[in-house]
Amino acid sequence: MNIHSSPSFRPLYDQIKILITQSLIAGEWRPGDAIPSEIDLAARFKVSQGTVRKAIDELAAENILIRRQGKGTFVASHSQERASTRFLRIARDDGVAEYPTSKLLSVTRERAPEASASLLDLRTGASIFCIKRLLSFEGAPRIFDEIHVPAAAFKGLDDAMIRNYPGSLYSFFESHFGIAMIRAEEHIKAVKAGPIEAELLHVPQGQPLLRVDRVAFTYGDRPVEWRRGLCHTERFSYVTEMS
Amino acid sequence: MNIHSSPSFRPLYDQIKILITQSLIAGEWRPGDAIPSEIDLAARFKVSQGTVRKAIDELAAENILIRRQGKGTFVASHSQERASTRFLRIARDDGVAEYPTSKLLSVTRERAPEASASLLDLRTGASIFCIKRLLSFEGAPRIFDEIHVPAAAFKGLDDAMIRNYPGSLYSFFESHFGIAMIRAEEHIKAVKAGPIEAELLHVPQGQPLLRVDRVAFTYGDRPVEWRRGLCHTERFSYVTEMS
């Protein structure tokens, strides 16, 4: 009888992955930080450098860590330049890279509706913040976002904080609340513009819009954001790849 | 001065990846086949097993190869059971897994319009096959597909061949023409249903539909299929994930 016969057997590198993830959850290393070198981690976890490397390789493949030859391994951050487009899949049809400008419409405290509550593992009626904003390309409004986050995890969030923050919303969540988004699932439908979004997006009511529902997760696959984006896709597309 | 200073330097494992890909392009190993064992490949390419392993690891991560412990490493195929949903991102909202039925509408030989020709690296007016079909879930039509493939690479394709084939279209392309789709890019918009698709999908004209434009690639990143799908997303969504 050896340890591998155990039904709960996990390879060493997988256990190392979990230990690293736990340090990320605990905030021992925060987004942007360098984590210890492979050799240091190997000593700490009492395994070989190769095993640490395999664990880091997989976390890097999941975009949770970033390796830089000669420099070290870093915790992925939305504050990095090339991270700005990581979760933004709407792009111009002509291929020109353009980052949208954001206009904050409102930040309110609400009771979570059943739909977003269940996806965020909250009780219906739990306290959430509801953020509404409008994203524009070339000055033309294209995306109307409604964003729900649990109030418990985003204590003190308000209008002014977001308005004064220069970077992306996920970068803001990271720096002010220590919550890093690492993964998201999206469900997309085509819907008719209602009166509110028609006015905001400068389209007639009934105009087809892309409705993009997202749940975003932080370390340990914990859901911490629900959002619904309504997108006017004239000269823009939602771009994705599969393999 | 060592070889690594060369601007065209590629690590060994990357060169092995290219050699394996070339064998796939040449048809030495076809979808579903087992490729030689790591040890055999190491001997053939005069490198260590570890280097072959790294090359195979990356190709497996790209879903080009599939590893099976104890059995061997296989060329990914659309004829495998779990491949059926690999490129189908439309799913029921209630989470029930259901594979749509396909009704073939037409197969015609056409001159490539500028739009699909340029994406397929063809001259405008080059000969293509145009396939039209309707996909239904629970008997309800949901997706109207128009598919363009270069006639040169799909010689002899016709209506009856597709109609008699039991599996998916990509499985059909593989078995009859030796062309395996390994990657695809999609651009999605919300559009109004025109008269043709309105009738086919049983929706009123003007109904919002998802328009999904796809370019699919085979080994060596060669584009070999363009398609446009018009999707009625009532009780269905386009599902995707990002990290």
Next chain:
DNA sequence: TGTGTTATATCTTATATAAGTTATATGTTA
């Protein structure tokens, strides 16, 4: 300004053991 030092990740090879699969040999039983 340049040059060497140091620390990092990267690449490559080598070796050993574990675990999953399959075919074959060897029993055992009807």
Next chain:
DNA sequence: TAACATATAACTTATATAAGATATAACACA
């Protein structure tokens, strides 16, 4: 003998360790 079960062997990939050479980056120092 024939059918079936079991053990064994030979293959595969998976996991883990070790060691050395190389590429990249940062820094100290002349």
